[in-house]
Amino acid sequence: MTMMNKQVRLASRPDGLPTDSNWSFDEGPAPEPGEGEVLVKVSHISLDPAMRAWMNEGATYIEDVKVGDVMRANAVGEVIASNTPKLEVGAQVQGVLGVQQYAVAKPKELLVVDAALAPVQSYLGILGWPGMTAYFGLLDIGKAKEGDTVVISGAAGAVGSVTGQIAKLKGCRVVGIAGGPDKCKYLVEELGFDGAIDYKNENIRNRLGELCPKRVDVFFDNVGGEILDAVLSKVAMHARIVISGAISQYNNPRFRGPNNYMALLTYRARMEGFVVFDYAARCGEAAAEIAKWMSEGKLKNKEHIVKGIESFPSAFLKLFSGEKLGKLILEV
Numbered sequence: 001m002t003m004m005n006k007q008v009r010l011a012s013r014p015d016g017l018p019t020d021s022n023w024s025f026d027e028g029p030a031p032e033p034g035e036g037e038v039l040v041k042v043s044h045i046s047l048d049p050a051m052r053a054w055m056n057e058g059a060t061y062i063e064d065v066k067v068g069d070v071m072r073a074n075a076v077g078e079v080i081a082s083n084t085p086k087l088e089v090g091a092q093v094q095g096v097l098g099v100q101q102y103a104v105a106k107p108k109e110l111l112v113v114d115a116a117l118a119p120v121q122s123y124l125g126i127l128g129w130p131g132m133t134a135y136f137g138l139l140d141i142g143k144a145k146e147g148d149t150v151v152i153s154g155a156a157g158a159v160g161s162v163t164g165q166i167a168k169l170k171g172c173r174v175v176g177i178a179g180g181p182d183k184c185k186y187l188v189e190e191l192g193f194d195g196a197i198d199y200k201n202e203n204i205r206n207r208l209g210e211l212c213p214k215r216v217d218v219f220f221d222n223v224g225g226e227i228l229d230a231v232l233s234k235v236a237m238h239a240r241i242v243i244s245g246a247i248s249q250y251n252n253p254r255f256r257g258p259n260n261y262m263a264l265l266t267y268r269a270r271m272e273g274f275v276v277f278d279y280a281a282r283c284g285e286a287a288a289e290i291a292k293w294m295s296e297g298k299l300k301n302k303e304h305i306v307k308g309i310e311s312f313p314s315a316f317l318k319l320f321s322g323e324k325l326g327k328l329i330l331e332v
């Protein structure tokens with residue numbers, strides 16, 4: 001029986017928030033693996049804010065997705081056919097497999113994941129790129145150390161929630177910024193943050209003043225825009241501002257940069273961006289430490305799973321509306 005492959009393609013480039021008209025659905029026979037290739041049955045697809053940038057024309061740190069192409073996405077799945085001795089049928093793998101049910105890949109494009117250690121979809125979140133982003137952004141770029149006050153925006157998301165928990169494990173005072181009272185309650189009561197600011201209902205500058213009496217040593221910024229400006233106004237001497245992302249600006253055709261950057265001069269502070277892929281060679285080290293903390297019950301993992309490839313367009317929008325907690329994943 002022929003296996004059918006549902007795919008989601010980029011139909012047009014969005015102007016602002018993506019709409020249904022930016023996507024097209026396709027269905028055809030699953031591809032055949034060639035010599036040296038495997039066929040993967042995709043089980044879970046990662047929904048990442050960066051995918052919005054890939055929809056725009058022009059490369060950033062990675063090439064844009066071309067109109068008509070299958071939407072690029074990180075995913076996990078099982079090898080169901082193999083034409084190479086390097087990868088056996090039954091292996092669980094992670095790679096850039098796209099928003100589709102079946103994908104052909106070469107072994108060097110895939111990472112074998114250990115399903116006995118953690119559910120496979122965790123390799124898209126806490127044990128995958130978001131977890132690595134938290135770990136290296138906080139410790140390598142932010143140089144967070146015991147006694148520092150660390151503020152995190154997008155704190156209840158995939159990257160932010162792991163960043164805050166690692167900062168607590170390292171002995172920092174941790175304040176998260178998130179949208180809504182429920183997310184703020186979750187940060188403090190379930191993840192052990194020292195404080196949380198509801199940016200939708202509270203004055204960020206006032207609350208930072210209350211919650212960070214010694215000002216902010218490390219700001220791990222996932223959001224950019226007004227939140228970046230507010231935190232810049234509260235940095236401490238020699239603060240480190242880690243530019244992880246700027247999700248508040250991804251749908252804004254007039255990307256807004258910081259106004260308050262002279263705080264860097266006044267406070268001899270440093271603002272540095274990074275791309276997690278540069279840490280690929282050191283991911284084993286970070287994943288081992290994160291897995292150890294998880295097994296010791298010191299690091300909690302939250303996933304928001306939406307089912308069905310047809311749900312992709314609406315599920316993707318949850319990244320921007322915030323209607324989810326933790327790592328957003330599409331179960332195929």
Ligand SMILES: NC(=O)c1ccc[n+]([C@@H]2O[C@H](COP(=O)([O-])OP(=O)(O)OC[C@H]3O[C@@H](n4cnc5c(N)ncnc54)[C@H](OP(=O)(O)O)[C@@H]3O)[C@@H](O)[C@H]2O)c1
Nearest residue numbers: 049133157158159178179222244245246247248275276322
């Ligand atoms: N540098 C790197 O290598 C790297 C790698 C991976 C990810 N990132 C970046 O890390 C950031 C977080 O990614 P993630 O995968 O962990 O996503 P996420 O935080 O799980 O999801 C996005 C969250 O952003 C918040 N948000 C959306 N629009 C917002 C707005 N206008 N203002 C304030 N908050 C807004 C929402 O939470 P609320 O409900 O709290 O608003 C939403 O839940 C992104 O900026 C991403 O680009 C960087």
